[in-house]
Amino acid sequence: MDQQAALVNHYRCDRRKLLEFLLSSGLIKELRTPSGPINSLSNLDFDSISADYIIHCVESGGVVDVTEATCKYSDESAYPVTIHSQTRSSYFLVSDPESAGSPPRRAPPPLYAKQAVDASCSSTQVDSVFVEKAAASGDDCVPSLGLPSLKTGLSDDDLRESAYELLLASMFFSGVEANSVEDRRKEKTSKFLSGLKSKRDKMQPQSQFVGRKSELMDTVRVQMQISEAMDACTRRNLMQLAARKMSGQIDLTHIALGLLNGTFKSDFPNERSYMQWKSRQANILEELLCYATDTTTEHLTIRNYVAKIRDEKEWDTMMSASERVAVVASIRQVAVKLSSLPTQFGIQGETFYWTAIYHVNIRLYQKLLFGLFDVLDEDQLIEEADEVLQLIKLTWSTLGVTEKMHDALYGWVLFQQFVRTGGSVLLENAVLHLQKVLSTEEDDGKEQYMNSLVCTKHCNSSHLKLHLLQSIFISISMWCDYKLQDYHSHFSQKPCNFRMIISLVSAVGVLASGESGDLKLMKLNASDANASRKLKSYVEKSTEAAFRKVASKVDFESKIERIHPLAQLAKELKLIAETEFNVFNPVLRCWCPESVITSVVLLHQCYGERLKPFLKGVSSVSGDARSVLPAAYMLDQYLTKLYTSALEANKMPNSFNQDFEHYQIEEIAKPFILDWVISQHSHILEWTGHAFDIEDWEPLSYHQRQAASIVEVFRIIEETVDQLFGFNLPMDITHLQALLSVIFHSLDAYLMKMLNQLVEKNHLYPSAPPITRYAETVIPMIKRSLVVGTLLDENVACKLNELTIPKLCIRLNTLQVSVSFNLLWANMTFFYIALQA
Structure with missing residues (x-):
C-alpha cells in the first residue's frame, strides 16, 4: 500500500503539472464559467478537472468550459486515465517513468476527503505476496515497514510540509536563528544605511553564523518543495510562538495550534492553498490526539473541534476570532493533559508522545531525511548534507529519535532511495549506517523503548508483530531476497552493486522461515551450513531464471543471426557462465565456495536436455549440425574447464566431485x-x-x-x-x-x-656431331665403330618439342x-x- 499510495501522489503531481502547462501555454484561448470568462488560474482546482477534456479542447479550438471539465472528471474518476487503452489500467509518469510501475487500481482520492489515501499503511496486505507482485509488475518496490496506519487524510505532501514546520520550530525553540531571504535583505539594507562600521564589524561573526544557517534552511526549503510565501508565513508565526514560550519541550500539537492561531486566510495566494493548509493542520491534530487518547469523551471532543476547523463556512465566516481562540484553547487543554502523562522508560527528555504517536513521528523523520537528496539529481546527497543533518537532529527530542534509531532510519531511507534511483553511493552509505546500528550499544531504557515501536507484517495468513529494527531489517532482506533470486538479471550491468547487496545481506541477515513458518533473519556466516545452503539456492534460482530468459528469446535472435537456436543458446549460456565466474563468484565464494560449480552443472544439464533430441537426428556434418555441434562442443569444454578450475581454486575434496556427463559430441x-x-x-x-x-x-x-x-x-x-x-x-x-x-x-x-x-634422360642428350661419330671401345687398338643414329618415337619427339x-x-x-x-x-x-x- 505504501508503494501504491506513493504512485497515486506521484500521478497527481504530474497531472497538475500537465494541466498547468496546457492552461498557461497559450494553447487555451478562453476559460469559461457560469459567471463568465476568467483570466486567472489561481482559483482552479486542478484535481477535479479532466485532463482528457482539456487536451480535446486544445485540439478542437482552445475554449474550455470549467463546469464541463469538472463533470467529465467525475465521469472518468473510476480510473486515472491519461491514454486511450482498452484495459484502462495504464498511464505514464513524466518525472520518473522507470520507477512508475503499474498503475493503482482505483481513482485518486478527492482533495478534502476525510478518509484519504493512507500514505504509509500497514504491510499486512503487501508482504505476503511481495515477490509475486514485484515479479508481475516489474517494479523495484520495497516492502513497507508495517507502521500503524494513518487514520486521517494525511498524504505524503502533508507529511513533508509538517516535517518542515517541525524543523523550523525546533530551530527557533533551540535558539538557532534562521531568517528568511527577505529578512536577510532587510538586515543588510539596515546595516548599510546605519553607517556604523565599528558596530557592523563586531556583529560580523554572528551575522556570518546566522547567514549560514539561513542559507542552509533555504536549501532545505527548496529540497522539501516549500514556497517562499508559505515559508515566510510559517517562519513569522513560529518565531512569535517561540518568543511567547521559551521554556519547556516543543511538541507537534503545540506547533499546529500555534500556526492555527497566527495564520489567516489572507496569508495565502488563493483559497485553495488555504483550504489545503487548514485541512492538513486539522488532520495533524486529529491524528496526534485521537490516536494518543483512549477515552471516548476526549475522542468526541477532538473530532468535534477538528470538524469545526475543517468547515470553511463555520471557521472562517460564522465563528468570531474569540470563538476560534476558544476552540484552539480547548484542544490545547487536551494536548497539555496528554503531554503531562507519565513516561514508560525513564529516558532523558522522553515524553508521552514518543510512544503514543510513534507512527507519525517516524514518518515525519523519514520526510526530513528524504530532504537530503538532491532534487535535481536524486541519486546524490546535497553538498550540505552533513550540516543539514545537524539541524535535523534538533527534532530528536520532539520525535523521540535516539542515535541508534537515527542510524536505522537513515539507512532505511538511503536504501529506499537507492531502490528508486540505482545510485551505488546511496547503497554504500546505507550499508555503513546499518552496520553502525549493529555495533551501537544503548542503555536498557532506550533498547526497551525501541522494542516498543511495533510494526505489523503479514506472514502465512497471520499478523507478525515486530519492533522497528526487526521490521527494517526484514523489509530490506525481503527486497534483497527477491533480487538475489535473479541476480544475473539485476546486477550484471552494475556488478559493484552486487557486492554491496551481499554486504547488506550480511549486515541485516538472510531471510528464512522459522519452524512455525514465520519470518526470521539468519546471519550470513561462512561457517554456517544453513547460510551456505541459502546462498546456493540463490545461485540455482538465478541460474535457472537466466537460462529461461535466454531460452525464451533465442528463437528470435537466431533468426537475426541466421544460425540454429541451439547454437545461439550455447553462445548465450557461455556468456552467463563467464559472468558467473568473473563477476559473481569472487563475491559469493566467501560464503558459498561451490557457487560456480552449482551454476556450471545446472547450465550444462539444462542445455543437455535440449540438445539430446537434436543429437538423435544428426546424420551428417552439414546444415544445422555444422553450427550446433561445434557450439555444443565448445560450451561443453568451457563449462568443464570452469568446473575443474573451481574445484582446484577452492581445494574441494575428491568426494565433492560430481559426475559431469559430457554431450558425446566426439562419438557422434x-x-x-x-x-x-x-x-x-x-x-x-x-x-x-x-x-x-x-x-x-x-x-x-x-x-x-x-x-x-x-x-x-x-x-x-x-x-x-x-x-x-x-x-x-x-x-x-x-x-x-x-x-x-x-x-x-x-x-x-x-x-x-x-x-x-x-622423357627418358638419354633422349635429352643431343646427337653426336658427324666428325666424332665413332663409338669408344674398350681395347684402344681396335678400330672404332661408327655411331648408328636412331629415329625417335613420334610421342617422344612431341614431348621433346614441349x-x-x-x-x-x-x-x-x-x-x-x-x-x-x-x-x-x-x-x-x-x-x-x-x-x-
Missing part, C-alpha cells in the same frame, strides 16, 4: 567427419586434374619458380584443411591419417601427370615443391601421433 561426429574427409578425395582429384590440364608451363616472368597449377592444387588442399579444422569438432589420428592420405594421393596424381609429360629449358625448369621446381610438401604433412602427422601417445 567422428564417423561423419571421416566420411566427409573421404568424400573430399574425388573432389580434390577432379580439381587437380583440371588445374594440370590448363597449365602451359611457360613462365610469365623471370621470377616465377613453379607452375601456377601446383599453387592452385595447394590452395584446394588448404581450403579442405581449413574446412576440416573449421568444424571445431574433436578429431583423432584416424581423421589426420585420412587427411594425409587424401593430400598424398592428390599430389601423387599431379606428379604422375607431370612425369607422363617427361620441353624447352624454361618449361623444364618450371617442372623441376614444381616437382621439388610437391615432394617437400608431402614430406611436411607426413612429419606433422607423425608429430601429432607422438603427442597423442
